[in-house]
Amino acid sequence: MTDSKYFTTTKKGEIFELKTELNSEKKEKKREAVKKVIASMTVGKDVSALFPDVVNCMQTDNLELKKLVYLYLMNYAKSQPDLAIMAVNTFVKDCEDPNPLIRALAVRTMGCIRVDKITEYLCEPLRKCLKDEDPYVRNTPAVCVAKLYDINAALVEDQGFLEQLKDLLSDSNPMVVANAVAALTEINETSSRPLIEMNTQTVNKLLTALNECTEWGQVFILDSLANYEPKDEREAQNICERITPRLAHANAAVVLSTVKVLMKLIDILPRDSDFIAQLIKKLAPPMVTLLSAEPEIQYVALRNINLIVQKRPDILKQEMKVFFVKYNDPIYVKMEKLDIMIRLAHQANIAQVLSELKEYATEVDVDFVRKSVRAIGRCAIKVEQSAERCVSTLLDLIQTKVNYVVQEAVVVIKDIFRKYPNKYESIISTLCENLDTLDEPEARASMIWIIGEYAERIDNADELLESFVEGFHDENTQVQLQLLTSVVKLFLKRPADTQELVQRVLSLATQDSDNPDLRDRGYIYWRLLSADPAAAKDVVLAEKPLISEETDLLEPSLLDELVCHIGSLASVYHKPPSTFVEAAVPLRKTLPKSTVGGSEEPSLIGGTSMPSTQQTTVIPSQDSLIADLLSLDLTPHPSGGNSHQPYAQSAFSSGLDDLLGLGSDGLLGDSHGASGLGGTASPPSVGFGGGVQPMVGMAGAGALPFGAPTLPMGGMGGMGGMGGGDIGGIGGLGDIFGGITPAAGSGYAAPKQIWLEAARSKGTELQGTFLRRSGQIVMDMTFTNRAMQALSGFAIQFNSNSFGLAPAQPLQVRPLPPNQSADAALPCKTDGPVQKMEPLTNLQVRIHFYSHFRFMECRNSL
């Protein structure tokens, strides 16, 4: 066998030669030619010109040749859709072949040919195969339905394949079940509405199949179980019990998927029960065992362990030693292990960790060494008792005079100073000795910070800083900014002999620099100093907040989301899937709300309860309707408005519609429903409950600190009110807002919705709604800070919108410490600037707040 020769043909006129060979009578020659064609295809040559000739070879009883031709077809059918039709007959014939292998092959291949005309022909054979007696053949179409759904979703639904696919879930053959599950899960993810509902029965079937199917099948089943939310604790416990044996499987994917399901279910189970304690005990060993697998799998496992350790630190707290780096670990495994070591470090094991880290700091790989040095610093900050030892270790490392080690050490020592001020100043002199070796901006900036901070204790601080000022223009911005601040600090501490220096730096920063940040900071200092030196002292030398222990923890909300994706790419990147996958529908998985602990449900006003998933689908695309409505409301008609006014105020307390003075019309639906607004305003074809409509483009968002989140917000109070108004007219929304009958007259306010998700805005969650209080529109909001730092300085601004809505008074929110929420009600008026928005319900609001020193901006579209 020397098939490699096919790779070496590079002659001219090759295509022509192949053509004649393909049409040759001799079977042997034909086969050779097809092989050559496939080889050229692999290398990336375009051999599509041979399409008809290759298709001619399809009718053969040689399975090997057939497979090659099929392979060719899959590659080129798309570019030659008309010619591909030629192959259909053979396909259909093959689907009837007595040999199950060929039947399956034909269906499988047909599914891969993504030409509309062919898919039409696919339906019939597919239906037959779904009922084939041979499990091998049944197995194939399960996946094939998913393929077809990908090409033409409507066709699949019309032909009833989904039902047949669901039937396969109860197939006798476990592998068929597994593939059906995989297909259904995929279809579920891409479709706009849930196509299958998992219930206790199907889950039980899956759990039974789990014990019998192949390793891959087990992965599919476990992954789909992760999406299921058990009804009660008993069911959850039952699932846990039945899947825990999977932890001993040799396939890492099975183990990790099991861990994922367990981690999710643990949240449902009552806390502190024996069962959980036992479960957690069982979780640790398999994860440790994953670390003796292939390095790539170790990497995936470590990234996941990193998440698990953050979520439940108790699981692996005893296992520090297994994360010690081995000599022959690939670098990516080493780096991850180092991260986990720091997370697991605590008082009891810190000595061990430190001695390890010290070893690592003498390794060869530069990045790894740097990270180790940083890790030592993090230990010092995390475990106070060890700080002293860490500092002395760092000093030892500085003595090695290895350039990058020294630089890194300087950076972490700066952090240690921040955490333990006025404790380890004795080492400053050693640091100063190494001043000349620092050439990286971060290290230089750190060193300058230290000099500025301890200027009063360093005798020659002015000289040291002066030496930096010499080359001011050559420095990186980071260093320049730090130098500016440090010189000012120095001046404030020792005003006598440093005036000249400070003036030089200030003029350098303000006059000779193009950098706006630097210039602005320079001016601020300058004015502060010239206006009121005492105030300057208060500002510049203010007490700094201590830095927190865990600096690089993930945001809790992100962590929760990632825990639901254990084993998957999201858990490897530590990013939510939406950031690297283009999905038709952003599907967010969240941990199930614990039945025990207090959870932050969106607070519902007015006693209407709706599952939150429905809320997002409420966004109607009823431009035309609103357009008509709007003509009424923006120019308040005293006549129309008046007549309804009493109703509006007594019967309903809220809703943008009656703010606009017309909702009442519709809300009186029982009396003159259809004749009301709905009837005149909207053609019945207006689609309600349509998919989520992204209302504002993301363009330009990248430049903002967080991409401007576009929020599916149509369903806010305004819409709620609109809905009310439409009940009489269209009735579509009435269903969605089930239970609100116009006649009831109960004050209705749309429940608060999440306008801004924490994961998309660095941890600030904003829920809100519009409602009406004593005749005034009020924007009712709840801010929740899920970030690590406190937020303050809230301010709000409305962009011009269709309703002329604008805040009547400034937003008042108290500074928000981490993990707390604050409610705020913002009265609004409707005499602001009016601008027609597209769609009309679109309302853009900017909310500003300070997190630490950063200025943030969010744009919400409602």
Add this chain to the structure above:
Amino acid sequence: MIGGLFVYNHKGEVLISRIYRDDVSRNAVDAFRVNVIHARQQVRSPVTNMARTSFFHIKRGNVWICAVTRQNVNAAMVFEFLNRFSDTMQSYFGKLNEENVKNNFVLIYELLDEILDFGYPQNTDPGVLKTFITQQGVRTATKEEQSQITSQVTGQIGWRREGIKYRRNELFLDVIEYVNLLMSQQGQVLSAHVAGKVAMKSYLSGMPECKFGINDKLTIEGKGRPGADDPAKSTRTAVAIDDCQFHQCVKLTKFDTEHAISFIPPDGEYELMRYRTTKDIQLPFRVIPLVRETSRNKMEVKVVVKSNFKPSLLAQKIEVRIPTPPNTSGVQLICMKGKAKYKSGENAIVWKIKRMGGMKESQISAEIDLLSTGAADKKKWNRPPVSMNFE
């Protein structure tokens, strides 16, 4: 799921390319070559994301295998699959290298068609695949045979053919253990763990169900059996296993309830179980290395090996591997026992001893001449550890 799968040679030329999903285009092939293969040192993760496309790669021999996807796939599964794919290829045509891949590209395409459908891994057991994907072209199988194949591929016991017959029924069992040891400079053991595996070779007829009882001395942590935590029970006689993992043929639920390994074995060689222990590890040998750098281009290495087991036992085929710096030019060796040789290709001194009794000691000393190579000299030698093997 997996959108496409590519195999490259070390230069980055494509040997195999199979695309399963529309969202992956041929451009992905080039993106991986340019950004990963050609920029080897910079890419330091087996998963790379470029323009919303994720690339998973493993390297076997001089061949890169890369899976591409644009979805949020199960990463562990992709790597497990890639490993299994390379195992399968090896069991078909031996060593995985460029030459073999080129020689068998038709076969590989056939395999890829079978083991991955629309990006979903299917049965990857080489034993079963060999029943219907053969290198000799297609056997004209009878109808019965065909249905037998298909039922087996999808059946509950996907790893064993029916109707296997041997004149002699044999079952071999090897226990292979890797001791991983971390020692401080003072010779104190910092951490040690044993990763062991039970490798089996079975030549049995029919569909036998094998059962291994585990004796009571074995306790498995975390299994939460009543009494397992009882300190009186976990005395020195107990062999505590931290964790174990089993081949897919083992019935895991039975292991949980009955504490016995019960399975229908695949035919031929396979790895039945893997385990890990960290407690009460008695080291069979002690290796004490002494390194002295006498001058800039001379080094003295002395390694003492002490056997630490009962004198009645015997260790065989001992092989000690002492790494040397890459700029070694010559080595003079003196050893008390066995044979030693410097292998320049592997940058190591290999010292072999045929057999050695318990509580004995042996040593080797070596003088290493180093080449002074200017700039490269400055680069630190990262002192790999000494390793040893024995039976």
